Amino acid sequence: MGGIVERPGDGNDAEAVAAAPVRRFPPLITFSIVGTFLILLCGALYLGRALVLPIILALLLALTFMPTVRGLARRGIPEAISAILIIVMIGGMSLAASVLLAGPVTQLIEEAPRTISALREKFSYSGGTVSALIEASKQVEEMADGPDAPDKPAKVVIAQPGILSWAADTLSGIGSTLAATFVLAAFLLASGDLFLQKVVRILPTLHDKKRSVRIVHDVEFEVSRYLLTISVINICFGVIIGLAMAAFGMPNPVMWGIAAAALNFVPYLGALVAVALVAATAIVTYPTLTMAAFPPVAYLIINLAEGTVITPLILGRRLELNAVVILIALAFCGWLWGIVGVLIAVPMLVVIKVFCDHLPRLANFGEFLSGAAPAAVDAAPSAEGERPAVAGDRRDRA
Template identity: 55%
Template sequence: MDVGPVEAKTANGRLHLSKLVSASIIGIFAILLIGALYFARTFFLPVMLALLITLTFSPLVRYLRRHGIPSVVSAIMIVLAMFAVFGAAAYYLADPVSQVIADAPAVAQRLEERFAPLREPLRKIMSASAQLEQIAAAVSPATERVVVAQPGLAAWAADTLGGLGATLGVTLVLVVFLLSSGDLFLHKLVRILPTYSDKKRSVRVVHDVEFEVSRYLLTITAINICFGAAVAFAMAVLGMPNALLWGAAATVLNFIPYVGAAIGTGTALIAGLITYGSIGLALLPPAAYLLFHTLESAFITPLVLGRRLELNVVVIFVSLAFWSWIWGIVGALIAVPILVVVKVFCDSFPGLANVGEFLSGNNFTVEPAADQDTAAVEN
């Protein structure tokens, strides 16, 4: 029977779809997956964060288990340590953040005074925009305008911090369960694979991904903390208010390549214009921020991490835009770690080597690590 160009039956009776139909199915699946990630982000975001944290600390949990400490105990210790760090950060930053929110109206007033020479051009632009709106309203008078009341700065900050706190709480609970399970999922995967070579490869891929992601995230976190400390010290020396808050913000923003540095430098420039009376002094905070970022990104990070996990700049920007749209601020923070996981995974499979090379920012091919942990397969 002729089943047409869309599908055909092979000799063993199985249905074979044409390339067009297969591509259409994959495209529909991708659209549905993106929609699920966007609309169910309250579910997927803690799961993704928990998986990244689990990949980061799994080598440590395995090391402690080999030295007689159960996975449950080490998982609880790690989560308690993370909770203590976040709790201490929230405690020490609560007053500076509250002060910034309280001073927001005064800061806006000072900004308006600083940029008074630009008031007239902006007024003309706003007047022209209002005239265009009047013309549009005259053309379509039946159109009704709906104005949505926006929440204030304090309400927005409270909602944002509350959402982040809830996400972090769910994430830490998931981390406890995932780290406590140890190599349970890996052992189940090994048991269901048919051949010994597949079992060895699965163990190697999982351990490679865990090691590379753990090394990357822990190293980047340490570098960013040092960067934030340097920025805080520089801001304190320059007499900027809330130096501790500057350091914390610099640490978090440095997880976002390129964009974070631009936001930090621009914010430092605005704060300098508000704090100092002269343009020369106002340029010192952004200059210090940019200097430390240049030293970190051009020298320290490449020296410490090497070029094994260097990523394509265009792919980084696309990933930042995508995950920021899907999951907001947290999505922007984990966009690059997700790319690192995908790249390490692709580098471990010859069939996905082209994808790994596309994600790479260098001109050499990363060879998969030698076979290891064979004993885990035999167990």
């Protein structure tokens, strides 16, 4: 039967064991097994998102701040104290942002029907034909439902929750997820190198131990550098957007700044959503369309400057990702985990790419995720049989 390994009876004969034939599964069966596993994995991630999301977020936080905790430990500050201080700082920033956003977001949701009505009035000249078609359709339905029409079964309409109830449920779910994330991240950071030490102990050779330590430290360094840098860039971007919206007289500039910082974690789609929201609010706020064009155009110019000049200049092209892969990851994580999944899709891709770049067997997949040109690779491999040195690696800089 396919997949069964045939071994000789004498277990002491090493040569015979090494030469024993290995019969593999046919490609179709292998593909079916892998496909079934992936479908079951997606179902498990979807159904278990209440458990999976806090774990993934906590791991991202641990990868981001573990080098900081390790550096403070070398200066005599215990890991537990560093972890608590970091989590308190992040939790305080999240709480402050929630407090600042509570009032403007509630007001924005309450005024949504009025805003939609105002937009319809602004563009009423282009909606005449559509309105006429809708009115004609209603008249046809009334004629069909007249007294001479045959009896029809009664329509049952299920009342849907209002937008305020949906927003409250969404925010409460995000709040509980963040609370679990902060607790788990605090324990991960406070544990220091405990898990790494356990992995090192179970590895068989000294070469594997050294290699695993170096890989883990390099991955932590690159992921921490990327996530911290991109977070600082997004915060500065949000401050600039908030000041620009205040200069143009847009309502709730603080809300626009915080929303811009959060949406900037979502490449491409975040900018499109933000520009559309700014444009809709500006059209309702300003009396003419010419004046209403300035805020979204300013947002777009600032976003283009940040995405095409500032971020590549600071981070370089080393961790640039494939645009198609980014869009697929955004759609997939958004379907799995909603808003939080969209926000963490790109950081997760970066972590996966960094791991692939440090593991020779996954180097091809890492190159597939990359959006930059292939890096210059030395022709000769290292003496220890590891992956070739890539220009820009931390080891080369050291």
